[in-house]
Amino acid sequence: MSGKHPAPGLPTDERAVAWQAASLLLDYPDEILLSRLDLISSLAERLPGAVGDPLRATIRELESSSLPALQQEYVETFDTRRRHNLFLTYFAHGDTRRRGVALLRFKQTxxxxxxxxxxxxxxDHLCVVLEYAATVDQxxxxxxxxxxxxxxxxLRLSLADAGSKWLGALEAVTATLPPLRGDEWAAIQRLAAEGPPQEEVGLTPYATPAFDPVTLPMPTFPGARR
Structure with missing residues (x-):
């Protein structure tokens, strides 16, 4: 892992709010999330436009649909399309044996x-990583x-191509990161052309974590303990 400190730009408290808001918005939608959208929107208004505006765009999209429709679209978006995968190690390793080592590195972190x-x-689920970064160790x-x-x-480019409701949350996350370097663009182009590796190794089924968005930026973190 790089171990680099966050680059100058957003203050640490604003970065934490941005990451936690994106984590909540990218999780499987339920009644609790919908009841907290006004809170998330009010906090997003305090962020710079490059980060806050796309968060609010996703919030508007979520507000425009019924909960059953949102849940169905979420499953169709993230559970059935390889390029919309929210598990970060999947893009580099797919379902190969090397992915197990990559997952272990997350646990060790x-x-x-x-x-x-x-x-x-x-x-490696993006919601877990974002909440960890926002509330535990930035x-x-x-x-x-x-x-x-x-x-x-x-993932961001794929959601853009699909016109996804959740695009704004990804745009907010990438807006908090440094500009892409040449080697990173090369890796993206390779992934876009080839897709993740496809060797099957019988990994356990993926489980999408659920969080309780009571307050921001310091919510509970079910599934993790001191």
């Missing part, structure tokens, strides 16, 4: 902060996001 995830949650979380920047960008 969390352990450095005194966090242990329940076995029901995979540690420096180590920043490193995880940078290490998987190519996958994040491919």
């Amino acid at each position: 969390y352990l450095r902060s005194g966090f242990i995830l329940d076995e029901s949650e995979l540690p 420096r180590l979380g920043w490193g995880l996001l940078l290490d998987h920047r190519a996958g994040l960008e491919l």
Whole structure:
């Protein structure tokens, strides 16, 4: 992992709000999330436009549909399309044996902060990574996001091509990160052309974590414990 400190730009408190808001908006929609959209929107208004505007765009999209329709579209978006995968190691490793090592690195990073995830949650799910970065250890979380920047960008581009309701949340996340370098663009182009590796190794089924968005930017973190 890079271990780099967050670059200058957003203050740490604004970065935490942006990441936590995106984490909540990218999670499986339920009644609790819909009841908190006004709170998330009010906090997004305090962020710079490049970050706050796309967050509010996703909020407007979520507000425009019924909950059953949102849930169906969420499943169709993130559970049935390889390029819309919210599990960060999938873009680099697919369902190959190397992915198990990559997942272990996420767990080891969390352990450095005194966090242990329940076995029901995979540690590379973007919602988990964003909430960890926002509420537990911003420096180590920043490193995880940078290490998987190519996958994040491919996810953003894929959601843009699909006209997804959740595009704004991804745009907000990438807006908090440094500009892409040449080698990162090359990795994105390779991923776009080839897609993730497809060797099947029988990984356990993916479980999408659910969070309780009571307050921002310091919500509860089910599945993790000190």
